[in-house]
Structures are given as structure tokens and as C-alpha cells.
Amino acid sequence: MGKVLKSGVTIKGTKDGLLFLLDDTRPFETIFQELKYKLEKSPGNLWNGPDTHVLIRIGKRQITREEESRLRKLISTHKNLIVHSIEAEGRPYLKDVNSGIQMLAGTVRSGQVLEHRGDLLLLGDVNPGGCVRATGSIFILGALRGLAHAGGEGDDQAIIAASQFRPTQLRIANVVSRPPDEWEEVDSEGMNFAYLINDQIAVDKMHQLPRFRPDLEWKDSRFKG
Template structure:
């Protein structure tokens, strides 16, 4: 299967979201992927309360009409409020990967399989019993986690693990291992709400995803 192209990267920052648009491909490809992500693959995380958005076009030379096309697509989502649409001087292009970038991967991790990733990952699919997902950053699973997940594998205790349906065999963040799931104390909400795991004072804690806003976004990216 051919590797998916990624011309649009969406990352969370303290002020909201930053959209990073590839400046090395055709502009029409960027618009098509931007529209697809907002309407299809990222619909779950781009709904809800008002979110401030900054758009980075890289060193691409664009017209005002092209900027308006970008604004129009993003503004079609009623909760996304555009704060800026910016281009960069070529001399200011970054050379190192952004540690806050979240890479999206689709698929399924079956028993005996291990998916590894360098950085933050959003996995669109299920991790089955006996399957493992490992990342140096945070792990966001838009599906069921019924296998093992290890975030911050290089020692980053700021990483989190989130899943739409959290039924893991084991969770690890850096060198910290979770308690058994039946000791998490989430009650009936365990089956109906997305949860996330994080480290607090050297221990792993589990909470509902809507409490994530209480924490610093910078801490978990």
C-alpha cells in the first residue's frame, strides 16, 4: 500500500490550533487535503467550542485570492475562528521537526503486531488484544485500545495516552506502568467516554477526555 501524503498538519498549541500547509506541492493538493481533513478524518476533534486557528503557509508565494480560499474552507467549520494566515521568509524555514506535530496513521494493530512512531501519533483504528503501539510522544487512538500502549518511550513523562474506548491490557508512559484497568474507578463512564492517561507525581492517572483542558497543552505535546 502506498504511503499517504501529508500536505496539511494540524497541531495543538496553548492558544488553539495551528494549521501547517505544505509549501512544496501544488496549492490545489493542499486545498483538497485541508477540506478532506475538516470534513472527514478530523471531524471528531474539530467540533465543539470556539477554537482559535493560525494558518502557516510556509514560504509559498500566494495571492490574496488563495488566502481567501484557505479561509473559506476553514471557516466552513463554525467553531474554527481564524486569527491569522501567514507566510514565512524562506530564510526562516525550520530545519528540525516540530515536537508538537501529531502524525496521523490509519489502520489496525492486530495480535502480535507492534506499531512504533517517533513523535506524537494519532492512530485512526483499533489496537487489538496482543497488539502494541509505541511512541516517543503522546498517543491518541480514535478507536478501541485493547492491547498495550507505551507513550514517551524515551522517558518523556509529559506524554499522554488517549483512546475512544480504553480497554488496554497495559499502559505505559515513560517508565511508569498503569494499575489494572479494574482499579481505575471510572465506573459506568468507562464504556461511554473517551479517556486519557497521564503521569502525576510519579503515578499514572486516568481521566475523562473533557478534563484535558485543565492541563497545559504544552505539557502534553
């Protein structure tokens, strides 16, 4: 008899939710297809309960932002499953991760284009006719009155945040925002952020961000004396 191949995807229940263990010795695509099969073929009642946090452990593997986006999108097809974090052993889980967010200061004026690889923190304004593009998320401590494009290489988990939110257009990954006149409905008091949901761009107050990106939420356990 031939040797039975061990499953490359293990799903365990924990007190905090579900733990997905992905075998790091097999190609990502093989693991992805096995996970997809398990999510599709398991009894429906397993994925239709209350909101459940998911921790994904990928071993010593590192993945690209595109692969991360595919994983998150696959798991989110079950609306009660919320990816809380992705972890690799002894290293950042992303191959193209930068050492922290890049901070720049200044005003992006009409006709200017500011481009950045990774996440960008801009201390300044983006004027009408100005454009900011990043492969990661964009955070503007100032007024956004021009165009902002986050997730420029397909990262649909990227967000766009600004202290004053009056963009002429927003883009996240390959999705383009609604017409500019509809942004007048957004409450300009306090910081707002834009994100993708159901292939559309939505806007909410900054304090709501952990509901949509629980992996970014600050935890006391990260700071131990």
C-alpha cells in the same frame, strides 16, 4: 574587581502570571541549576499562593524533550505554578519536534507492534495482544484494548487518549500502569486520556485535559481574521 556576571534567569510578574526568561547564551545545565536555586531559595510565600500560569521564554535556544520534561518537573515542584507554554524566538522550541502529528490508519492486531517517533494519531483499534509505542503522545480514534506506551524516551508530559478505553496495560515514560482489572472502573463513555501525576498514571475524561496540559489548550487568539 572582577566583572559581575549577569543573572541567566529572570522572573517577572505579568497580568497573566509569571514570565521566566532564560539566557540562551549559556549552557542549558547552567541555566537549569540557576533556576533550581532560585525556586528553592526564594521566600516560600512566593510559591504557595493561588494557581499561577508560567510562560517560559528560552530565546533562540532549542531544547530536547528530555530538557523540556526536566523544566516542567522542576517548576511543578511548586504546586501553584502551572507551565502554560514554552516559547523560542522564530522557531519551534523543541529540537526533535516533528512537523505536526503523524496520522496512520488500521488495526493493530494481537502480536503486532506499531512503533512511531513523535506524536501518533491512530485511526483504528488496538486489539488485545497488540502494542503501540511512541516517543510522544498517542491518540487513538478507536478502541484501545491492548498495550500503549507513550513518552518512550522519557517524555513524562506525554499522554495516551482513546475513544474506547480498555487497555491491558499503559506506560508513560518509565511508569507502568495499575493491573488491568482496575481499568474496569474507568467510564468508557466518551474519550478518556491517561497522564502522569506524582509518578503514577491517572485517567480522566478528555475535556479535563487543559487542566493538566494548559499548553495544549486552544485559544481564540491563535486564529485572527
